[in-house]
Amino acid sequence: MGNDIFSEVKDTGYREEAQEIISEEFFKVLRSRRSVRVFKDDPVKEEDMQKILDAALLAPNSSNLQPWEFYWVKNETKKKELVSACLSQPAAATAPELIVCIARTDTWRENAKQMLEIFNSAEGVPDAAKNYYEKLVPLAYSQGPFGLFGLIKRLAVFITGLKKVVPREPVSNAQMITWASKSTALACENIMLAARALGYDSCPMEGADSKRIKDLLHLGSGAHFVMVISIGKRSEKGIYGEQIRFDRKKFIKILE
């Protein structure tokens, strides 16, 4: 696999200005997002839920293959089952709305095809970009029956990697789950920040029965439970304590 597609600087002719941002407002959203465990009964407006869901889709994602799905469970019967699958946590039981966030390891092929169709119907898309979705994407993300192609790739990557810089993952079905979950988790953060920006609160929950949730949504083996996110207005008792973060030196390493 040549590295030119990654290292080459291209000018496609496309221009998009960086918009001015009131940064303090953004940091207010960021700082005021807390995991809320008890919600008021106040409803979330339909249009706001739609904006929150659309925000998920704006997240950066691997190869733009959008390996995710978001299920807004409005149906009352299903919502009750979902609350139960979330171990009846108050963060779910008191929430006006619940979104199940799913990572997909089985949609990259059709999504690559769609990217290719979009590129083919547009003008001036470089061949390298089309080639990426036509040739490199199948090579990078196929793992083959029983993960056998992944095993071959693992060996090839190991040998090539002795002398050359190579992208090493994903070379197994387990790594595909990580691959899809990374992008989906970024979308989850978009959901929570969008909720806050619209005056609502949220709680991410992985304390849940993933099998029951998948059964509830009729999902198969290519769908992987990432988290449920509750959305609503915080009750005054909804935040259990001050936000605790450890010393930044523990996590932030600056290499000079």
Ligand SMILES: Cc1cc2nc3c(=O)[nH]c(=O)nc-3n(C[C@H](O)[C@H](O)[C@H](O)COP(=O)(O)O)c2cc1C
């Ligand atoms: C992937 C993930 C799973 C989580 N699962 C739960 C959960 O099941 N129940 C819950 O009450 N909080 C859950 N949380 C919330 C965390 O406990 C919370 O983010 C953390 O304590 C920090 O608090 P803060 O979000 O208010 O900053 C989860 C958070 C993440 C990111």
